[in-house]
Amino acid sequence: MAMNTPVRRPGSGLWRALRGSRKATAGAVILLLFAVMAAFPGLFTSVRDANALDAPRLGPSTGHLLGTTALGQDIWSQLIYGTRQSLVIALVAGFLATVLSVLVGVSAAYLGGLLDDLLSVLINVVLVIPAFPLIIILAKYAGRGSLTVMLTVLVVTGWSYGANQMRAQALSLRNRDFLEAARVRGERRSYIIVAEVLPTMTSLIVANFMGAALYSVLSAAGLQFLGLGDPNSASWGTMLYWAQNQQALQTGSPLWSVAPGLCVALLGASFALINHAFDEIGNPALRPVRGRRPAPAAAALSVASAAPTEDSPLLQVSGLRVAYQGARGPVEAVAGVDLTVRRGQFTAVVGESGCGKSTLLFAIAGLLSAPAAVTAGSVLFQGSNLVTMTEKQLNALRWRDYSVVMQSAMNALNPVRTIGAQFRDAMRAHGEFTTEQVRARSVEVLELVGIDPTHLRSYPHQLSGGMRQRAMIAMALLFTPDLVIMDEPTSALDVVAQRSLMVQIKELQQLLGFAVLFVTHDMSLVRHFSDQLLVMYAGQVAEAGPTRTVFDTPAHPYSRGLLEAFPSARGPRIELRGIPGSPPDLARPPHGCRFAPRCPVVEEQCREHEPELYPVGEVRARCLLQAPGRRTRPLPPVEATS
Numbered sequence: 038m039a040m041n042t043p044v045r046r047p048g049s050g051l052w053r054a055l056r057g058s059r060k061a062t063a064g065a066v067i068l069l070l071f072a073v074m075a076a077f078p079g080l081f082t083s084v085r086d087a088n089a090l091d092a093p094r095l096g097p098s099t100g101h102l103l104g105t106t107a108l109g110q111d112i113w114s115q116l117i118y119g120t121r122q123s124l125v126i127a128l129v130a131g132f133l134a135t136v137l138s139v140l141v142g143v144s145a146a147y148l149g150g151l152l153d154d155l156l157s158v159l160i161n162v163v164l165v166i167p168a169f170p171l172i173i174i175l176a177k178y179a180g181r182g183s184l185t186v187m188l189t190v191l192v193v194t195g196w197s198y199g200a201n202q203m204r205a206q207a208l209s210l211r212n213r214d215f216l217e218a219a220r221v222r223g224e225r226r227s228y229i230i231v232a233e234v235l236p237t238m239t240s241l242i243v244a245n246f247m248g249a250a251l252y253s254v255l256s257a258a259g260l261q262f263l264g265l266g267d268p269n270s271a272s273w274g275t276m277l278y279w280a281q282n283q284q285a286l287q288t289g290s291p292l293w294s295v296a297p298g299l300c301v302a303l304l305g306a307s308f309a310l311i312n313h314a315f316d317e318i319g320n321p322a323l324r325p326v327r328g329r330r331p332a333p334a335a336a337a338l339s340v341a342s343a344a345p346t347e348d349s350p351l352l353q354v355s356g357l358r359v360a361y362q363g364a365r366g367p368v369e370a371v372a373g374v375d376l377t378v379r380r381g382q383f384t385a386v387v388g389e390s391g392c393g394k395s396t397l398l399f400a401i402a403g404l405l406s407a408p409a410a411v412t413a414g415s416v417l418f419q420g421s422n423l424v425t426m427t428e429k430q431l432n433a434l435r436w437r438d439y440s441v442v443m444q445s446a447m448n449a450l451n452p453v454r455t456i457g458a459q460f461r462d463a464m465r466a467h468g469e470f471t472t473e474q475v476r477a478r479s480v481e482v483l484e485l486v487g488i489d490p491t492h493l494r495s496y497p498h499q500l501s502g503g504m505r506q507r508a509m510i511a512m513a514l515l516f517t518p519d520l521v522i523m524d525e526p527t528s529a530l531d532v533v534a535q536r537s538l539m540v541q542i543k544e545l546q547q548l549l550g551f552a553v554l555f556v557t558h559d560m561s562l563v564r565h566f567s568d569q570l571l572v573m574y575a576g577q578v579a580e581a582g583p584t585r586t587v588f589d590t591p592a593h594p595y596s597r598g599l600l601e602a603f604p605s606a607r608g609p610r611i612e613l614r615g616i617p618g619s620p621p622d623l624a625r626p627p628h629g630c631r632f633a634p635r636c637p638v639v640e641e642q643c644r645e646h647e648p649e650l651y652p653v654g655e656v657r658a659r660c661l662l663q664a665p666g667r668r669t670r671p672l673p674p675v676e677a678t679s
């Protein structure tokens with residue numbers, strides 16, 4: 038079963054996020070004020086009848102705060118009494134349109150098949166019809182004046198946009214592990230939709246309600262202004278209609294027009310603000326993140342780019358340090374890593390969870406986002422320092438010269454776009470290509486990874502996990518880059534699919550000649566595929582060297598511990614031991630050797646002195662037992678892998 042990133046469940050987190058949002062607070066305050074006005078108009082005006090007459094066209098005074106209309110009605114009172122109808126239209130039409138959106142969108146996505154096709158066509162047809170002319174026609178022929186007709190018209194024209202969003206969201210949820218688990222548990226379909234799917238869509242549903250309410254308040258005011266509502270009703274739109282009818286602006290009564298217009302705008306703004314706040318909570322990509330690509334530290338900037346020569350390495354990482362700024366101070370997840378990758382070389386980075394592998398990869402790919410930042414060191418790729426590049430410069434290189442394959446293809450592929458459309462986007466982001474060129478290249482790379490090109494028309498959920506990951510690899514090869522960076526691309530697959538994908542990556546690498554930087558916590562996976570191995574522990578390189586040598590004669594007790602933690606398919610049976618304890622808290626790494634608290638061969642000196650990377654034959658190991666001038670004691674070969 039595929040492991041996917043967790044889905045936001047509603048709960049205290051959602052409300053905490055809302056309380057912290059200035060947009061949501063401002064919107065809620067305005068909405069609350071209008072709600073109080075609608076419920077208790079007597080608190081705001083002493084006039085009991087908004088149609089009571091006084092002298093016409095009076096200016097603002099203490100008796101008539103905003104003056105009077107052409108008939109002599111008090112404008113302020115009309116405004117207060119008009120709040121109720123405008124708010125009721127917004128809330129009722131918004132609610133009904135949202136219910137319809139959820140029903141259609143979620144049913145289409147979850148039930149699939151012919152029903153999905155039919156409902157999708159319906160949604161798209163309603164979406165492309167220009168809404169306002171349709172509203173005018175419907176309102177005119179359905180009968181002018183009735184509030185029920187107005188509400189019906191607003192709901193009929195206002196549900197389709199939301200339904201499209203609901204369908205997309207439900208589609209992306211459909212294959213999530215927790216829904217799969219609910220199906221396996223034998224839960225009924227309707228129960229899964231109500232109890233499992235809908236709660237995860239809370240923020241989207243509320244955002245949609247706010248959007249539909251905004252649409253209703255503006256459309257209702259527009260219809261009433263055009264005279265398609267009840268001209269005797271108390272509402273802001275009707276006030277606008279009469280003000281326009283009696284030429285308020287031209288006859289010296291501007292407040293008659295401006296005041297209801299302002300109220301419509303304010304109520305609309307309150308819905309828009311809350312809507313946007315929910316959008317930001319549901320979609321973190323919308324949040325304004327300052328320092329999304331953090332400025333590199335001065336130490337990093339000081340490393341100049343070097344002109345590449347014939348035999349200079351493809352990638353040269355030197356003294357790289359990356360820290361996450363947390364509430365308890367910085368957490369150094371990458372603490373001075375050196376790494377060299379040559380053209381066509383397969384380099385594997387291994388280590389336990391939390392030792393800094395992914396952070397290292399993200400730093401190399403220029404994909405770090407706040408609170409992580411490179412604090413020192415350089416990443417020379419083809420001679421240019423990626424650390425000091427701007428986002429624009431990185432974008433020009435990324436995908437053309439180096440590409441990145443993420444851990445879970447289900448999350449990296451857009452669930453509502455076909456594979457072909459996503460390939461096309463990736464190509465067109467890097468140059469001008471005709472439709473034929475895009476198609477030809479897409480077919481070519483899909484065939485390279487062994488997927489039938491007809492799947493260019495498939496959506497991600499129509500492919501198996503292995504096929505999705507292969508499609509991601511095909512996308513990474515669109516421009517035949519020199520380096521492909523892979524972050525545990527096989528972790529969501531079963532062992533058979535894992536092995537077949539690894540074989541395929543190796544074959545492609547040999548065919549096309551690109552280098553691979555591959556992160557995994559499973560050493561056995563890369564044994565037969567990688568040329569060099571980088572064993573990471575607590576943000577540092579524990580051991581680095583040719584894969585074969587590290588497997589045969591590990592020079593660091595941690596490498597040895599990792600090797601002893603998995604069984605060998607061949608060779609004698611041995612007891613699997615693993616490594617006792619867990620990696621240290623990187624906010625407070627231990628003094629001396631970071632591995633000392635777990636090391637089976639620890640000595641007193643290890644707790645006092647921090648080891649460097651010492652050369653041991655073909656490899657380098659960060660172990661004081663291997664330090665020149667100290668005791669050199671190669672660890673015995675690991676039986677299980679011999």
Ligand SMILES: Nc1ncnc2c1ncn2[C@@H]1O[C@H](COP(=O)(O)OP(=O)(O)OP(=O)(O)O)[C@@H](O)[C@H]1O
Nearest residue numbers: 361363368370389390391392393394395396397623
């Ligand atoms: N957002 C964050 N804020 C603070 N610290 C973080 C954050 N993300 C990661 N870290 C720290 O960085 C360390 C390294 O994390 P990283 O994800 O790079 O490890 P990893 O080896 O790739 O683990 P895994 O195999 O589980 O992905 C973690 O142990 C944690 O202390």
